[in-house]
Amino acid sequence: MKQRSFQHISIIIPVLNEETHIGSLLQHLKAQSLNFVKEIIVVDGGSSDNTVTVALNHGVSVLHSNKGRAKQMNFGAKHATGEVLYFLHADTFPPRNFDKRIAEAVQNGLEAGCFRMKFDHKSRFLRFFSWFSRINYRICRGGDQSLFITAKLFEEASGFNEEYVIYEDNEFIGRLYKMTVFTILPQHVRTSARKYEKMGLVKLQYHFGIIHLKNFLGAGPEQLYQYYRRNIL
Template identity: 50%
Template sequence: MLSIIIPVFNEEAQLPKLLEHLSVASAGLIKEIIVVDGGSTDRTARIAKDHPKVFYLPSDKGRAVQMNTGASIAKGEILYFLHADSFPPVHFDQLIIDAVKKGKKAGCFQMKFDKNHWWLNLMGQFTKVNHISCRGGDQSLFVEKDLFHEIGGFDENYKVYEDNEIIRRLYIKKQFTVIKQWITTSARLYNRLGVWNTQRLFIEIYWKRRRGATAEELYSHYYKRVNA
C-alpha cells in the first residue's frame, strides 16, 4: 500500500482541495497521508491536523528535507511524493501498485496544466516521453521504499531541483516508468511570472545544472528571479 507524502508551506488554499480529491480518486489502497509542514504561518497546520486521515508532521523548511522527513516514518511499501497543487488521476493508487507489480519500482504520471495555453499544452505532451529531460516534480513521484533508501533519498543540499536530482539517480537504476494517465497540476507560477519568463527560468536552471552549477547556485538563481 501507499504512503502519500505531501510537503507543504502555506498551502491553506490548495491543501483542502487536494485532500478532498485524494479521498474521491483513491481506489482504497492508501495506507496513510503524511503532510510535512515546513513552518507554515497560515492555516495549513490546522487544516492538516483537523483532517481525520492525515498525519501532520512538522519539519525544517525545504522540500527535500520535508520529503525525507516524511519518508523516515512512512509505513507503506511504496512512497508517493505529491505536491499540494497536483491532482493525480482516478485510482492513482491502483495504477501505481500495478506498475510496481510489473517490476517498475519508480515512476510518475504524464502531466497537464490547469491552464489552457498552447505552450503549456505542448509541454504536457512531452511528459508522455520516458526520458529524463521530460521530468519534473509536478508529475509526482512514486518509488518503492527499499529503493528510496538504497539510493539515499532526496539530496537535502538541493532547495530547488531536488525532484530532478533524485529522478536522475532512479534513471541510472533503469527503474523509471511513466504511467499513461494524466496528473493535473497548477500553473500558478506561470500565472504569476508569465508563461515565457517561467519557461526561461526552468531552462536556465536545467542548463546551469548540466554545466555543473552547485545546489546553492541553482537556489540563488531561482529565488533571485522568482522574487525580482
C-alpha cells in the same frame, strides 16, 4: 520483470503555507483512490497560515519538519509505514484510481515512476511543454508529475539530496534513472499554473530552461538556488 505481491502506499505531501490547496487535494485523494492507500502524511515546513489546521481537519497525519522540500520529503519518508512512497505537491491532483495504477506498476516489478502531466490552464504554450512529460527521458521529468518509488529503493538511493533547495526532484530522479527502470504511467496529473500566471508563461519557462541548462553544465545546488532566487522568487 519479476512480479511482486501488492504493497500499500504512503502518500507524502510537503507543504508551506498551502491552506488554499491542501484541503481540496486531500478531498480529491480520498475521492479518487481505491483501497491501496495506507496513509497520507502532510509534512509542514513552518506554515504561518492555516495549512496545518486544514490538514488535521481532514484526518491525515501532520508532521513538522525543517523548511525545505527535500528535507520535508525525507522526513516524511522516514516516518512512512507503506512499502511504496508517493510524493505529491500540494497543488498537483492525481488521476482517478491513481493508487491502483501505482499498485499495478509495482506488482509488475517497476520500482519507480510518475504520471504524465497537464496544467490547469488553457494556454497552448503550457500544453506544448506539458506534452513532453510523456517522454521517458530525465530532462522531461519534474516534481509536478508526482513520484512513486518503493521504500526499499528510496533507502538504497539515500533519498533526496538536502543540499538542493530547488531542483531536488530532478536531481533525485536523475539518480533513479541510473538505478532502475523508470516508468511513465499514461494517465495525467493536473497541476496548478499559478506560478506561470504570476510571473508570465514565457518568462518563467525561460528561467526554468536556464536552470536545466546550468545543471547540465555542472552547476551545483547553491548556484541553481541563487539563480532561482534572483530571477523567480
